[in-house]
Amino acid sequence: MHLLLLLIIFVLAFTSNEHEATADASVDYFPPYSSIVVPVTKHTDASKPLYSVQIMTQWLSDYEQHMYTNFLIDIDAPFIWHDCIVQGNMNPGRCPANTVCTYPVSCDEDQCTNIRTTYSYEDPSCSPETNTTLPGVVCGCPVNVVNPVTGTCGQGLLSFEELYVNVSDGRNPLIGIYGFYPHGAACVPSSSLASFPANVSGVMAFSTSPYAAPSLLYQPLEKTLALCLPSNSSAQGVLFFGTGPYYLLPQTGVDLSSYLVYTPLLKHPDSFGYYIGVDSIVIKKRSIGIPANTTTKLSTTDPYTILRSDIYNSVVRRFLIVTKRIPPAKPVAPFGLCFSTKDGKKWTISTSNSIKQITKDVACLAFVDGGATSEPAVVIGTFQFEDNFLVFDLKKSTFGFSSSLLSKKTSCSNFNFTRTNTP
Ligand SMILES: *[C@@H]1O[C@H](CO)[C@@H](O)[C@H](O)[C@H]1NC(C)=O
Numbered sequence: 001m002h003l004l005l006l007l008i009i010f011v012l013a014f015t016s017n018e019h020e021a022t023a024d025a026s027v028d029y030f031p032p033y034s035s036i037v038v039p040v041t042k043h044t045d046a047s048k049p050l051y052s053v054q055i056m057t058q059w060l061s062d063y064e065q066h067m068y069t070n071f072l073i074d075i076d077a078p079f080i081w082h083d084c085i086v087q088g089n090m091n092p093g094r095c096p097a098n099t100v101c102t103y104p105v106s107c108d109e110d111q112c113t114n115i116r117t118t119y120s121y122e123d124p125s126c127s128p129e130t131n132t133t134l135p136g137v138v139c140g141c142p143v144n145v146v147n148p149v150t151g152t153c154g155q156g157l158l159s160f161e162e163l164y165v166n167v168s169d170g171r172n173p174l175i176g177i178y179g180f181y182p183h184g185a186a187c188v189p190s191s192s193l194a195s196f197p198a199n200v201s202g203v204m205a206f207s208t209s210p211y212a213a214p215s216l217l218y219q220p221l222e223k224t225l226a227l228c229l230p231s232n233s234s235a236q237g238v239l240f241f242g243t244g245p246y247y248l249l250p251q252t253g254v255d256l257s258s259y260l261v262y263t264p265l266l267k268h269p270d271s272f273g274y275y276i277g278v279d280s281i282v283i284k285k286r287s288i289g290i291p292a293n294t295t296t297k298l299s300t301t302d303p304y305t306i307l308r309s310d311i312y313n314s315v316v317r318r319f320l321i322v323t324k325r326i327p328p329a330k331p332v333a334p335f336g337l338c339f340s341t342k343d344g345k346k347w348t349i350s351t352s353n354s355i356k357q358i359t360k361d362v363a364c365l366a367f368v369d370g371g372a373t374s375e376p377a378v379v380i381g382t383f384q385f386e387d388n389f390l391v392f393d394l395k396k397s398t399f400g401f402s403s404s405l406l407s408k409k410t411s412c413s414n415f416n417f418t419r420t421n422t423p
Pocket residue numbers: 107108129130131139
């Protein structure tokens with residue numbers, strides 16, 4: 001039996017948004033480049049799949065050395081935080097081996113007040129922030145952080161950081177390092193990283209907050225974040241910041257920008273994350289209407305798209321019609337609709353981002369019922385993003401998305417990470 005389900009396409013609405021922020025970055029040496037590029041790894045050893053970027057964090061010790069930190073990609077977080085130690089005294093030998101040491105932000109500095117009042121994590125479980133005293137610092141700046149895996153609140157100390165990434169022409173990393181210097185990131189104790197995937201020890205904020213990476217990275221780059229999440233934990237995906245072109249092998253002549261369809265990014269009060277308007281969900285040419293003014297959020301920390309029950313039920317009804325000749329299977333949590341794929345029946349499904357193969361014999365509709373009152377009504381999760389090329393253009397305030405790159409005979413794991421000196 002051949003069955004063809006058309007890709008689920010989110011059809012979208014309007015609005016626009018402008019954002020101002022400060023820049024603080026430098027490039028030590030640069031050939032002509034259009035973006036910075038970092039590898040993205042999928043982690044499957046935590047309670048949900050998560051994705052990290054590897055970024056160089058400077059490490060000062062007896063000898064000045066460098067080390068890398070894997071940071072979770074979080075497009076919601078208000079600021080950057082990771083496992084490090086804040087020290088007032090940065091003299092050689094003061095920083096323990098294999099530890100990142102950073103300089104504290106004092107309680108008197110503007111960013112301390114600014115982050116605590118305007119760009120903080122909002123969580124009722126968080127304790128009030130005090131002004132702790134550190135050796136060599138009169139007054140430090142503790143800030144609350146919420147662990148995106150466990151949802152628990154912890155506290156870190158605000159610090160000045162130095163981070164380094166490769167520059168790129170969109171085809172390869174080039175010889176040339178781009179440095180950026182968050183003036184309000186936080187060092188947290190390792191207890192704040194409970195339940196994180198192995199080797200991941202921080203959170204890289206890619207939100208619209210002025211303390212998140214996009215506001216720190218953009219000069220002289222265009223304020224554009226391009227994200228390509230891998231579906232395979234053994235093959236790295238890619239994140240760019242800056243304008244295209246962007247290329248994946250083997251299509252050395254096709255700029256991925258040409259695959260994009262754009263929709264406006266919407267402003268949302270009380271959030272630094274990204275929202276779009278979704279009018280309908282199209283399944284095999286039939287569209288399922290979505291109630292007016294429905295909020296749709298994009299998430300890099302929710303594994304599957306979560307739909308409010310009324311929307312979820314319409315999607316399931318439509319899927320049941322489309323799949324009526326496929327035997328059902330007992331649902332596997334967190335999914336509500338699963339199919340039996342045994343008996344050698346042949347599926348031809350172009351819906352790599354809507355059906356998840358759970359076992360050899362069972363596949364499920366990769367959407368989760370969020371309950372009758374879930375808000376936002378739609379949260380698009382990472383399974384729906386894997387092997388799609390996503391672009392957040394923060395200057396034009398638009399979100400561009402390709403459909404599955406697999407149907408275009410490439411994938412997010414096909415960036416050529418070989419460094420070259422000739423663009
Ligand atoms: C922390 O110190 C700053 C600057 O001296 C002061 O304005 C603020 O009230 C203090 N906050 C707390 C919680 O003590």
